[in-house]
Amino acid sequence: MSDSPQETEVDWFIFVAGSLLLVAVIIPIVFAPDASRELIANVFTFLTTEMGIVYIIAATLIFVFLLVVAVSGWGRIRLGDQPPQYSSASWIAMLFSCGIGASLIYWGAAEWVFYYLDPPFGIEAKSDEAVLWAMSYGMFHWGPVGWALYCLPAIALACSYHIKKIPSLRLSDACEPVLGSYTHRIPGRIIDLLFIIGLLGTAATGLGLGTSVVASAATRMTGLEDGFEMQAIIIFIVTITIAFSVYRGMDGGIRLLSNINMSLALILVTFVLLVGPTRFILEMAIVSIGHITSNFVRMMTWADPLERSSFVESWTVFYWAWWLALGPFVGMFVCKISHGRTIREVIFGMLGWGSLGCWLFFIVFGNHAFFLEQQGILPIVQEASEVSPSAAIASIIAILPFGTFWLFYLAVIGIIFTATTYDSASYTLAAGASRYLGEHDHPARWHRVFWAAALGILPACLLYLGGIRVLQTASVVASLPLLLVYLMLAVSIVRTLSSAVATKD
Numbered sequence: 001m002s003d004s005p006q007e008t009e010v011d012w013f014i015f016v017a018g019s020l021l022l023v024a025v026i027i028p029i030v031f032a033p034d035a036s037r038e039l040i041a042n043v044f045t046f047l048t049t050e051m052g053i054v055y056i057i058a059a060t061l062i063f064v065f066l067l068v069v070a071v072s073g074w075g076r077i078r079l080g081d082q083p084p085q086y087s088s089a090s091w092i093a094m095l096f097s098c099g100i101g102a103s104l105i106y107w108g109a110a111e112w113v114f115y116y117l118d119p120p121f122g123i124e125a126k127s128d129e130a131v132l133w134a135m136s137y138g139m140f141h142w143g144p145v146g147w148a149l150y151c152l153p154a155i156a157l158a159c160s161y162h163i164k165k166i167p168s169l170r171l172s173d174a175c176e177p178v179l180g181s182y183t184h185r186i187p188g189r190i191i192d193l194l195f196i197i198g199l200l201g202t203a204a205t206g207l208g209l210g211t212s213v214v215a216s217a218a219t220r221m222t223g224l225e226d227g228f229e230m231q232a233i234i235i236f237i238v239t240i241t242i243a244f245s246v247y248r249g250m251d252g253g254i255r256l257l258s259n260i261n262m263s264l265a266l267i268l269v270t271f272v273l274l275v276g277p278t279r280f281i282l283e284m285a286i287v288s289i290g291h292i293t294s295n296f297v298r299m300m301t302w303a304d305p306l307e308r309s310s311f312v313e314s315w316t317v318f319y320w321a322w323w324l325a326l327g328p329f330v331g332m333f334v335c336k337i338s339h340g341r342t343i344r345e346v347i348f349g350m351l352g353w354g355s356l357g358c359w360l361f362f363i364v365f366g367n368h369a370f371f372l373e374q375q376g377i378l379p380i381v382q383e384a385s386e387v388s389p390s391a392a393i394a395s396i397i398a399i400l401p402f403g404t405f406w407l408f409y410l411a412v413i414g415i416i417f418t419a420t421t422y423d424s425a426s427y428t429l430a431a432g433a434s435r436y437l438g439e440h441d442h443p444a445r446w447h448r449v450f451w452a453a454a455l456g457i458l459p460a461c462l463l464y465l466g467g468i469r470v471l472q473t474a475s476v477v478a479s480l481p482l483l484l485v486y487l488m489l490a491v492s493i494v495r496t497l498s499s500a501v502a503t504k505d
Contacts, residue, residue, distance in 0.1 A: 010447060011170075013189060018196035018429075019454070043477060047321075048313035051480065053303050055320040056312075058483055060300050063148040065490055066347050069155065074497040075344030079162035084340035091337060093262040095350060096357045097417075098333045104142070105414060106209040108361035109369045109396055110389035111138040113381050114315075122308040131370070135284060136291045138366060140299050141319040142358035143292070144351045149323035149486075151350040153331025155343060156489035159496040161335055169332050169431040171195045175488045177495035191488075194481050195332075198325040199425055200454070209390075210418030211235050216390040217411040220398050234415070239453060241419040261416045268406070268413060269364050275401055276368040284367040289359075324486065325479035332428040343497075369396055426452035 028036050069075060084091065115134035116126060123129050156174040160166045166173045172188030179188055211234045224230060273281060292299070304312045338346050369392065373380040378399065384392040397406045429451035430443035 010444070011192070014192050014196060015447075017193055018200070021193075021197060021200075045313075047477065047480060048317045052313050052317040054483060055317050055324070055479075056301065056303050058324070058486065059145050059149060059320045062152050062486065062490070063145045063300070066148050066151055066155070066351070069493065069497070070344045070347040073501065075347070076342055077163065077497060077500055078340065078342050079158050079346070080339040082340050084338075086337055090259060091341075092349065092353045093259050094337055095330075095334050096354055097261045098330055100142075100354070100358060100417075103209040104358060104361050105213050105365075105393060105410070105417060106390050107138065107142075108358075108393075109365035110380060110384035110392040111141075111362070112366050112370060113384040113389070113392070115311075116381065117385060118309060118311060120302065120304070120309065120311040132287070132291055135288045135362075135366060135370065136295070137299070137315070138362045139288060139359050140292055140296075141315065142362065143355045145300055146319060146323040147351045147354040149320065149327045150330040150334070150354070151327075151347055152486060152489055152493075153328045154334040154338070154346060154350065155331075156493050157331050157335040158338060158343070158346065159493055159500075162339060163496060163500055169336065169428070171328055171485060171489075175485070175492050177492040178488045191485055194485060195328045196429065198327075198479060198482050199329045199429060207235065207238065207418060210238065210414055212388060212390040213393065214238075214411045214414040214418075216388065216394040217397070217407045217414065220394040221404060221407045221411070238415055238418050241415060261413075264409075264413050264416065265361075268409060269360055271406075272368055272400070273364050276364075277371045280371050281364055281367040284370070285363040288363070321479040324482055327486075328482070329425050329428045332431060336428075336431070365393065365396070369393075372396065372399075429454075 086094070112134040115137045116130050119125060119127075119130040119133050120137070121133070123133060153171070153174070157169060157171075160174045160176060161169060164176075166176070170188075170192050171194070172179065172183050172191045175188070175191060176183045179191075182188055211231045214234045215230050218224065218230065218234075302312060302316070334346065334350065341349075369378075369380045372378040378395055380392050380396070383395055394407065394410065397403065397410050400406050426448050427443065430447040
């Protein structure tokens with residue numbers, strides 16, 4: 001990989017401003033933790049309550065918009081004029097590993113617990129109906145609507161990068177059909193900075209949850225206390241792994257680690273399916289998928305106007321904010337690896353393969369955990385709600401045949417799952433802070449490694465404050481300014497594809 005001056009040209013405004021913002025967030029957390037904790041709780045409540053309906057409307061419109069683009073004539077437009085650079089298997093592995101970190105392991109086995117105890121629509125807690133919604137809602141939150149929030153920036157960036165041949169992976173260039181001459185002035189500069197803010201905020205959430213998975217597995221194996229010290233060590237290990245991967249580059253690091261990640265994950269899922277209550281898992285899978293299919297529109301548009309509970313604010317709004325804030329990062333990475341594919345392939349690939357990969361975890365781990373609870377084998381509900389979902393998954397893994405081995409395996413896969421998401425994040429942070437990046441160019445190695453190190457700092461500080469709410473708030477706050485950017489991206493897609501079709505005709 002060469003480091004030519006053209007390849008390594010850094011956008012110093014974005015680089016310095018992003019770094020200063022990171023420092024500005026960290027300082028009050030370190031020196032005024034109690035005040036920071038209270039402020040974060042108040043901000044989360046305000047944003048999810050007052051702005052929640054905006055996220056629900058945005059997610060619904062984006063999902064419908066992408067389906068229209070995919071099935072229209074625009075879906076046949078090819079990104080670039082050469083065959084795909086990566087095989088379908090590697091492409092799917094990279095887009096999935098980029099978009100989903102160890103957060104999937106954290107929630108996959110025990111998210112249903114929280115819906116079971118506090119179900120939507122005013123349903124009675126712990127009832128048979130609550131079970132059905134609990135097993136369905138996790139799959140809904142990790143399904144096509146969420147992936148649509150990843151996909152919109154991917155298509156917008158692909159339009160500017162592969163169709164218009166703009167040699168840059170910056171959000172401002174994707175908005176050029178709307179911004180015009182202001183693309184490289186103040187409005188465009190702010191948009192690029194918002195990308196950095198969104199990724200740093202949501203990276204903290206994902207790295208924090210991934211760290212919790214590894215720490216719970218390590219605690220169960222060794223008996224050591226799962227405290228801040230252990231989690232800080234794990235973040236350090238993950239950060240080193242990320243830095244090594246991005247230093248190796250796209251093929252030697254990111255693609256290789258993504259393929260390893262997918263293989264290890266499939267081995268674990270298959271083993272749990274085969275040694276667990278296989279028939280029960282499969283039967284619940286069919287019921288859950290059928291339930292989602294028949295209630296998809298209701299779930300997508302539910303805003304709880306009568307305020308029967310805080311379900312929508314605590315879960316659906318949080319998830320849409322999280323997917324939305326991560327969207328530009330995932331979109332930037334998917335755009336980079338999708339040369340030669342059609343727009344239809346990218347949309348259906350992300351919405352389809354991404355959702356199926358997530359559903360596999362919820363179906364196998366979630367239903368296995370529910371079976372253990374119902375049979376009185378493990379108190380999953382109590383452990384997930386009173387300790388943490390990561391403690392619950394560690395307990396589930398520990399009672400498998402050869403449990404100690406699988407606990408070690410869980411710790412390893414937790415590290416790799418986290419690293420495969422955030423080596424991609426480090427790459428795209430460097431790409432977003434580069435002035436020029438051709439289709440076959442890459443950001444400088446030092447630039448990628450710098451952002452890999454930076455990504456480890458904020459989650460460590462937020463874990464120091466403690467609590468899942470702290471991590472969730474980082475995602476919601478980071479996503480809010482990006483709502484307007486998503487609107488500009490959608491308009492830019494329409495204008496670029498309309499122009500591409502007109503030129504071809």
